[in-house]
Amino acid sequence: MRPHPRTHTTPDTLLFSYGTLRQAEVQLSTFGRLLNGREDAVLGYQLEWITVTDPEVIRASGTDRHPMLTPSPEPGASVAGMVFRITAAELAAADKYEVDDYARIRVPLSSGEQAWVYALATAPK
Numbered sequence: 001m002r003p004h005p006r007t008h009t010t011p012d013t014l015l016f017s018y019g020t021l022r023q024a025e026v027q028l029s030t031f032g033r034l035l036n037g038r039e040d041a042v043l044g045y046q047l048e049w050i051t052v053t054d055p056e057v058i059r060a061s062g063t064d065r066h067p068m069l070t071p072s073p074e075p076g077a078s079v080a081g082m083v084f085r086i087t088a089a090e091l092a093a094a095d096k097y098e099v100d101d102y103a104r105i106r107v108p109l110s111s112g113e114q115a116w117v118y119a120l121a122t123a124p125k
Contacts, residue, residue, distance in 0.1 A: 078110060
């Protein structure tokens with residue numbers, strides 16, 4: 001019997017970022033490496049801003065003002081950003097980085113793919 005090819009270190013998970021996870025400093029402190037990504041967009045959402053209070057998140061990002069993905073009532077709305085291919089362990093690290101205001105959800109991208117993204121915690125899942 002062959003072992004399952006997916007491992008905790010296989011970069012086979014798509015993560016979309018429209019905010020601080022695109023910053024080199026945040027990537028290095030969260031993942032221990034710089035991520036390679038490509039431009040894409042999340043469909044059906046818009047950006048708002050929140051103030052975070054977690055000192056580690058503020059230290060890593062350099063600011064307490066962070067963008068927040070929220071569902072948009074406008075047809076055709078989208079939010080531009082970057083999509084990264086990461087490992088399951090890196091996704092767990094991203095979960096630890098994001099504050100409680102955010103929830104990880106799956107969203108459609110303009111490329112036709114689906115990716116994980118951090119959005120308003122009360123957004124539909």
